[in-house]
Amino acid sequence: MDGLPNPCFVLAPMDGMTHASFRTICFEYGADGATTEMIQSLALGRAKKRLSAAFAETMIRYPDEGNLAAQLIGRNPAMMAESARRLTAMERFDAIDINMGCPARKVVGSGNGAALMKEPELAIEVMRAVREATVLPVRLKMRLGWDAEHITAPQLARAADELGFQSIVVHGRTRTQMYSGDVNVEALRELCASVRIPVLANGGVTCAEDALAFLEKTGAAGVSIGRAALKQPWVFDDIRRLRAGEAVPKRLAPERVRLLIRLATLACGHRPEKVAISEMRKFSGWLLPGLTGYREVLLALNGIADLEGYRRLLEGYLNGLERANDLEVHPELTPEASLDTVRQR
Ligand SMILES: Cc1cc2nc3c(=O)[nH]c(=O)nc-3n(C[C@H](O)[C@H](O)[C@H](O)COP(=O)(O)O)c2cc1C
Structure with a gap:
């Protein structure tokens, strides 16, 4: 093809x-x-x-x-x-x-x-x-x-x-x-x-x-x-x-957080930093739910407009989860999310 x-x-x-x-x-x-x-x-x-x-x-x-x-x-x-x-x-x-x-x-x-x-x-x-x-x-x-x-x-x-x-x-x-x-x-x-x-x-x-x-x-x-x-x-x-008949891994906190930081870094390479970081609220809202304390992180994002601040917030959050040995996604913390909620404007 x-x-x-x-x-x-x-x-x-x-x-x-x-x-x-x-x-x-x-x-x-x-x-x-x-x-x-x-x-x-x-x-x-x-x-x-x-x-x-x-x-x-x-x-x-x-x-x-x-x-x-x-x-x-x-x-x-x-x-x-x-x-x-x-x-x-x-x-x-x-x-x-x-x-x-x-x-x-x-x-x-x-x-x-x-x-x-x-x-x-x-x-x-x-x-x-x-x-x-x-x-x-x-x-x-x-x-x-x-x-x-x-x-x-x-x-x-x-x-x-x-x-x-x-x-x-x-x-x-x-x-x-x-x-x-x-x-x-x-x-x-x-x-x-x-x-x-x-x-x-x-x-x-x-x-x-x-x-x-x-x-x-x-x-x-x-x-x-x-x-x-x-x-x-x-x-x-x-x-x-x-x-390939392989097992599918669980996507734990470190993978999700690192993915978001990488996405933010890449986005800042092609658009104004403020716009890129404001858009990270959307992506964070899709990838963090289910992790302990994710709601506080999403709230804190409202006050952040630069890549360094975004990175510090997420790295601090991940450190806390690692110290508590709590890296799993908890289904009971995941809001009932339907794909239909994401629509084109
Ligand atoms: C937010 C959003 C933006 C979209 N923008 C486009 C677009 O620019 N061009 C296009 O052909 N389809 C667009 N689509 C349609 C998607 O490509 C896809 O056809 C549709 O979402 C159904 O597939 P899905 O159920 O896997 O999401 C958009 C869909 C969404 C949700």
């Missing part, structure tokens, strides 16, 4: 989360591939001067990242093509990915993302324009359709196949389902069997066992994992171990 193994287990694109630093952590845990956050083609295709720092940041690639696709969003074929040309000229990405899955109101309201699934002719025009604009492999990310009455994924998958796309990722829900409700495994299975190019299944995977069961049930060429990776970036390592 041009640089991706079969089967492959990749990190799904998540706006505001899957920047270079978080992707690097997932690659270190063995993710086979990743995609940037979505890049607005209207902004990139028209840009005349230097890009704003925040916009340019969505296109940063860290040296240790593995197979990385840049994701474009837009409905204007000419702008999508121009953006694909510019991304190709950067010589930094392994593929271009087209976003036809985003359900966010502000995105579909302007006819972008999953809204294109209601206009399959235009969607195919966009796909053709991008395919013709770049020498890089092109991928498509979509849902099953807009709603149960408009299931256009089979039509778009056939078009992607005919246009010579590298692969397709399909989130097994419609736009109206947003991020919850049943993933339609049967529809994914039919889609995977209907085209020659590899189809990766996406939606609702909660852990490594789940990812392997999803692969089996859908007959997909791979699995794309989103929200579960935010809470368990090690899910890719767990998958590798399970497939």
